[in-house]
Amino acid sequence: xxVTADAVARLAAIEKSQGYWRSVWTRFLRDKVxxxxxxxxxxxxxxxxxxxxxxxxxxxxxxxxKRLSPIGTEGYPLGADELGRDMLSRLIxxxxxxxxxxxxxxxxxxxxxxxxxxxxxxxxxxxxxxxxRVLDVLYAFPSVLLAIAxxxxxxxxxxNGLLSLTVVFIPPIARVAESVTTSVRKLEYIEAAQAxxxxxxxxxxxxxxxxxxGPIFVYATSLISVSxxxxxxxxxxxLGVSPPNAEWGLMLNTLRNAIxxxxxxxxxxGVMIFLTSISFNMLSDGLRSAMDVKQ
Amino acid sequence: MSTPILSAHNLVKHFKAGGFGAARKxxxxxxxxxxxxxxGETLGVVGESGCGKxxxxxxLVQLLTPDSGEVHYQGKVVGRELPxxxxxxxxxxxxxxxxxxxxPRMTMIDAVAFxxxxxxxxxxxxxxxxQDLLDRVGLDPSRFGGRYAHELSGGQRQRVNIARAxxxxxxxxxxxxxxxxxxxxxxxxxxNLLMDLRxxxxxxxxxxxxxxxxxxxxxxxVMVMYLGEVAEIGPVESLYSAPCHPYTxxxxxxxxxxxxxxxxxxxxxxxxxxxxxxxPQGCRFHTRCSRVFAPCSAQAPAQHKVGxxxxxxxxxxSAKEHVA
Numbered sequence: 001x002x003v004t005a006d007a008v009a010r011l012a013a014i015e016k017s018q019g020y021w022r023s024v025w026t027r028f029l030r031d032k033v034x035x036x037x038x039x040x041x042x043x044x045x046x047x048x049x050x051x052x053x054x055x056x057x058x059x060x061x062x063x064x065x066k067r068l069s070p071i072g073t074e075g076y077p078l079g080a081d082e083l084g085r086d087m088l089s090r091l092i093x094x095x096x097x098x099x100x101x102x103x104x105x106x107x108x109x110x111x112x113x114x115x116x117x118x119x120x121x122x123x124x125x126x127x128x129x130x131x132x133r134v135l136d137v138l139y140a141f142p143s144v145l146l147a148i149a150x151x152x153x154x155x156x157x158x159x160n161g162l163l164s165l166t167v168v169f170i171p172p173i174a175r176v177a178e179s180v181t182t183s184v185r186k187l188e189y190i191e192a193a194q195a196x197x198x199x200x201x202x203x204x205x206x207x208x209x210x211x212x213x214g215p216i217f218v219y220a221t222s223l224i225s226v227s228x229x230x231x232x233x234x235x236x237x238x239l240g241v242s243p244p245n246a247e248w249g250l251m252l253n254t255l256r257n258a259i260x261x262x263x264x265x266x267x268x269x270g271v272m273i274f275l276t277s278i279s280f281n282m283l284s285d286g287l288r289s290a291m292d293v294k295q
Numbered sequence: 296m297s298t299p300i301l302s303a304h305n306l307v308k309h310f311k312a313g314g315f316g317a318a319r320k321x322x323x324x325x326x327x328x329x330x331x332x333x334x335g336e337t338l339g340v341v342g343e344s345g346c347g348k349x350x351x352x353x354x355l356v357q358l359l360t361p362d363s364g365e366v367h368y369q370g371k372v373v374g375r376e377l378p379x380x381x382x383x384x385x386x387x388x389x390x391x392x393x394x395x396x397x398x399p400r401m402t403m404i405d406a407v408a409f410x411x412x413x414x415x416x417x418x419x420x421x422x423x424x425x426q427d428l429l430d431r432v433g434l435d436p437s438r439f440g441g442r443y444a445h446e447l448s449g450g451q452r453q454r455v456n457i458a459r460a461x462x463x464x465x466x467x468x469x470x471x472x473x474x475x476x477x478x479x480x481x482x483x484x485x486x487n488l489l490m491d492l493r494x495x496x497x498x499x500x501x502x503x504x505x506x507x508x509x510x511x512x513x514x515x516x517v518m519v520m521y522l523g524e525v526a527e528i529g530p531v532e533s534l535y536s537a538p539c540h541p542y543t544x545x546x547x548x549x550x551x552x553x554x555x556x557x558x559x560x561x562x563x564x565x566x567x568x569x570x571x572x573x574x575p576q577g578c579r580f581h582t583r584c585s586r587v588f589a590p591c592s593a594q595a596p597a598q599h600k601v602g603x604x605x606x607x608x609x610x611x612x613s614a615k616e617h618v619a
Contacts, residue, residue, distance in 0.1 A: 188396035189406075191358055192459065196410040197383030206409065210400040 027290040034286020040279040048095035055089035059246045068262050079265045081251065082258055083244075087265065090246040091272055097158070097247040098276065101231030101240065102224045105162055109169035110220040116170070117177020118212060122185055122204055132178060139171040147230050151239045161240035165227050169220075176219045180212045214291050221284035225277030232273055248273050298370045299331035300499055301386065301467050306354050306364035308347075312572055320572050324350040326523040327364075332467065337493065337500040339514030339531070341507060341546065343568055347523035348503045349391075352471045355501065356388045384414055387460035391472035393452035397444035403429065403455050404440040410462045421462075428458040432488060450481035457488065461496075469501040474509065486513060507550045511535055516604070519543045522571055522579045525598070529605030539599075539607035541584045578610065586611060 028034060047054060062083040066073070069080040071087075078087040120131040138146070150164035184190065185208070193203045232249025234240035241247040243254065251269040259266040306328045309321035325347045332338055342348050353359040355366060357373060368385060371377040390396040397406055407425035412418060426436040432454040444452060453473060460468050470489070474482045490513065492498060504510050510517060511531055518528040519542065527540040538544045545564045564583060569575055575582050581591035590596075590610045599612035 188390040188392055189398045191353075192388070192390065192396050192456075193398075193409070195356055195358055195383060195388050196413050196463070197380040198409075198413040202413065207398050207401075211398070 024290045028286055031286045031290065033282055034290070037279040037282035037286065040275065041283050044095055044276055044279070045099065047092055048099050051092045051096055055086075055092045057086035057089045059085060059090040059093040060244055061085065068258055068265065070262060071264055078268060079262065081265070082254060087268060090251060091248070091268060093246040094248045094251060094269065094272065095276075097241055097245060098228055098231065098249070098273070101158070101161065101165070101247070102228035102276070102280075105165035105231075106169055106220050106223050106227050108162075108166045109173050109223075110217065112166075113170040113173030113220075114177045114213065114216050117174035117216070118181045118204065118208065120174070121178040121181025121212075122200065122208060124182070124185070128178070128182075132175070135171040135174050138167070139175065143168045143226070144230060144233060147234060148237065148239065151234055156239050156242055158241055161231060161234050164234070165230055168230070169223055169227065172223070173216065173220055177212065177216045180215050181208060184208055184211050215288070218284050218288045218291065221287065222281055224280045224284075228273060228277055228280075297333075299367075300334040300369055301355070301501075302329075302331040302367045303351075303355060304329050304365045304367065306351065306366070307362045308350055308354055308359060309362055322571050323523050323574060324571065325354060325361075328520075328523070328525055329364075330518060330525065330528060332499055332501065334466070334499055335493075335497050336515040337502055337513055339510035339517040340501060340503040340520060341505060341510050341517060342520035342526075344505070345568060345571065346520045347571075348520055349471055350523075351520070352388065352469045352501065352503055356386050356469050357382065358388070380414075384410075384463040385465055386467045386469065387463050387465040388469040388471060389453070389456050389460050389473040391476055393449050393456055393476065394444055396456055397452060399444050402441050402443060403434070403447070404436065406444075406455060407459045407462050410459060414463070424462060425458070428461050429455070431461070431492075432458045433484075434458075448481075450477050450485060453477060453485055454488070457485075457492070461492070465498070467499045467501070469503070471503045472505070473502075475504060475506065482509070489513070507546065519546065522568055522574055524579060525606075525608060526580065527605075527607040527609075529602055529607075533602050533605050539601040539605070539612050540580075540609045541586050541611070542580050543607070545585075578608075580609075 056077070062085040063080070064084050066076060066080040066084040068082060069076050069084075071077075071079045073079055076086055076088070078091065081087055081090060116131060116135070120128045141149075147164045147168045150167055151160050154160035154163065190203065190207055193207050198206070228248075231240055232247070232252065235247050235249035236253040238253075241250050243250065248269040252266075252273075255266040255269065306325055308325040309323050312320045312322045314320040328347075328351055330338070340348050340351070350359065354361050354364075357366065357379060366373045368377050368382055373379065373382045397403075401409070404422060404425045407428055408418070408421035411421040411424055416424070426440060429436040429440060434451060434454055439447065439451065439455075444455075447455065456473070457468075473489075474485050477485060486509065489500070493500060500513070502510065502513055514531045516529065517531050517534045519526045519534075519540065521542050527534065527538065527543045529539075534543065535547065538547055542564075549564065566583060569579070569582055575592070577590070577592040577594055578584070578596050581587045584591065588610070594610075596608045596610045596613075598606040598608050601607050601612050
């Protein structure tokens with residue numbers, strides 16, 4: 001058979017079929033709810049990044065006369081908090097810390113948890129049993145209690161809060177990674193790869209990762225909202241972010257005394273937490289159904 | 296006979312099935328199976344579902360480690376005298392489920408080229424080889440090479456799987472129900488492809504199937520398995536024309552026939568095979584055998600020689616046996 005030049009020409013001519021990720025994207029675009037949620041989530045991220053340019057006032061600069069001004073006050077479109085700081089600016093700036101506390105622990109836990117879970121799932125046997133039972137011990141604690149216990153032991157502060165949330169999220173992500181990997185490992189293309197004589201590392205890299213990272217990542221994105229709410233809870237208890245920093249959970253905490261005076265104002269940080277967590281949840285739901293290849 | 300290219304020596308594989316300590320139960324999937332493969336021949340393997348055909352195939356290609364017994368390649372013990380990686384490129388396998396045996400995130404070219412790159416071929420050489428192989432199995436590489444598994448039909452996918460096995464330049468291919476899931480017309484095309492490849496490359500096949508007609512068509516020798524053991528093994532013509540084990544006779548009697556005068560009147564075998572966790576004492580087949588007699592429930596039959604290369608594990612043949 002004439003190889004070389006002919007084959008190279010054929011290779012160049014290989015019909016580029018619709019790749020997996022492009023088909024996922026097409027299906028995602030058809031899901032209107034997920035697209036809306038994605039836009040809201042993207043808007044929140046942009047808001048956090050460009051906070052200094054968007055915010056009308058300094059979030060730390062208070063005016064005692066304006067304390068607890070209602071929504072719609074002149075110069076304070078969303079009112080002022082208990083120290084007379086502009087609520088709108090604080091909500092915009094608050095997105096920075098809140099999103100940071102939502103996304104970063106999940107990303108770190110994703111990297112660690114996925115590695116543990118994939119290793120346990122692929123190796124199976126007693127490695128799997130030992131790893132998963134150890135993680136089950138952590139998993140048995142209610143996540144709120146565990147987060148409070150760890151950051152309580154380490155003391156208040158953003159980094160300690162981050163660390164405690166990361167520890168909380170490793171077991172559930174590892175569990176999902178383990179179960180997805182275990183189901184993929186039983187498929188015949190993995191057997192075929194084993195029959196090719198490739199090393200375990202190579203099989204995991206070339207055949208397992210591509211098929212498990214997607215579902216694990218989708219699960220991890222659904223934890224972003226949980227992480228934000230837990231972080232808000234830690235701040236509320238005085239364990240995470242400390243005043244005067246703007247963070248939604250902390251704002252909810254300090255404004256709760258004003259709930260009978262200005263109920264709408266006091267609810268605003270809660271509205272932001274709700275909006276962010278629901279948009280991230282719906283985004284990950286949409287991603288999951290878009291990635292679900294049924295032939 | 297010269298040194299067989301591949302041989303199984305007393306392969307045993309039991310799977311754990313619940314229970315602890317002394318009460319631990321085992322599924323006796325493959326129990327003391329031995330046979331030899333001559334270079335260039337095709338051994339058909341038949342038997343009911345759950346008789347251990349697939350487990351036997353996976354033991355043969357070393358995807359499962361046997362509890363005891365050895366696989367020899369050209370007389371060398373695999374894993375001890377012959378490194379596993381070298382064995383891998385000599386003995387390949389094609390699986391039943393054409394979809395599950397292809398990585399859904401890999402293009403067909405990459406799937407076929409993966410094997411050679413594992414064995415040290417450069418990516419561009421492997422790609423070129425994969426193109427030629429796709430071409431050989433009847434798929435235009437410029438049309439199908441960049442596609443994913445879900446964009447192909449069952450027959451096309453099984454062709455890719457065959458090309459992937461060929462990419463190692465193997466001597467032996469174990470085909471585990473490789474054509475069973477295909478439509479009849481597609482099955483015939485793939486069978487023809489397999490027979491052409493056998494002739495071109497001097498391949499040796501282990502062809503596992505439950506379709507007796509297909510096995511007869513493609514095989515030189517046939518092995519009948521029952522509950523993890525070899526019931527009968529022999530040349531295809533003598534086994535089909537003069538089966539010596541009642542189980543083989545029952546299987547052949549159940550074969551659908553197009554001749555109205557020879558249609559199957561009643562099911563010759565009643566019931567399901569016994570539970571392989573707790574197989575019957577003596578001959579494993581005696582609970583369903585129509586010709587059961589005294590020694591059957593007491594003693595497991597040995598392999599009796601009933602022809603030059605034809606053996607049957609049934610007490611009925613102990614009298615006929617040619618003393619070697």
